[in-house]
Amino acid sequence: MQIIGNTDKGYLISATEDELAIATGHTNTYSEGWRKFKRAIPASDTARLPIGTVLNVQGVFRYNASIAAHADKARECSSTLRALADLIDRTTPDAVIPPEPAGEETEA
Known part of the structure; x- marks a missing residue:
């Protein structure tokens, strides 16, 4: 151009x-x-x-400017979500006890 x-x-x-x-x-x-x-x-x-x-090019440039302006916040959110996923993975037990079949009662 x-x-x-x-x-x-x-x-x-x-x-x-x-x-x-x-x-x-x-x-x-x-x-x-x-x-x-x-x-x-x-x-x-x-x-x-x-x-x-x-040709409306303003919308494209405004959108790109908005993305750039919020990039740091997006990275911060991404890091938070990644940390939460890691926390969930660490707290999930390796051995899962299956639920009791329906209709059977447990002794108390």
């Missing part, structure tokens, strides 16, 4: 379709989400997006 010009509101860019797909959160142009996006655009042929097509 390359900036090739300026406008009053921003920039003009040169980008491949793969770059546009990735910038909008799709894996590549072969992903089903990108294909659905293209089919939903009126007058879109299979080769080119029409001039004036709006």
Whole structure:
């Protein structure tokens, strides 16, 4: 992706379709989400997006920023869950006493 010009509101860019797909959160142009996006655009042929097509990249960047902002908390939770799993594994008895068959009473 390359900036090739300026406008009053921003920039003009040169980008491949793969770059546009990735910038909008799709894996590549072969992903089903990108294909659905293209089919939903009126007058879109299979080769080119029409001039004036709006691509919302803000959602992708906000999502990624949110993930990055919460990464430390996720690691902390992961460590806590791992410690709890280890604790459960250590307290589980090696020999399990099977329950008594239904209908039989134990002597007290």
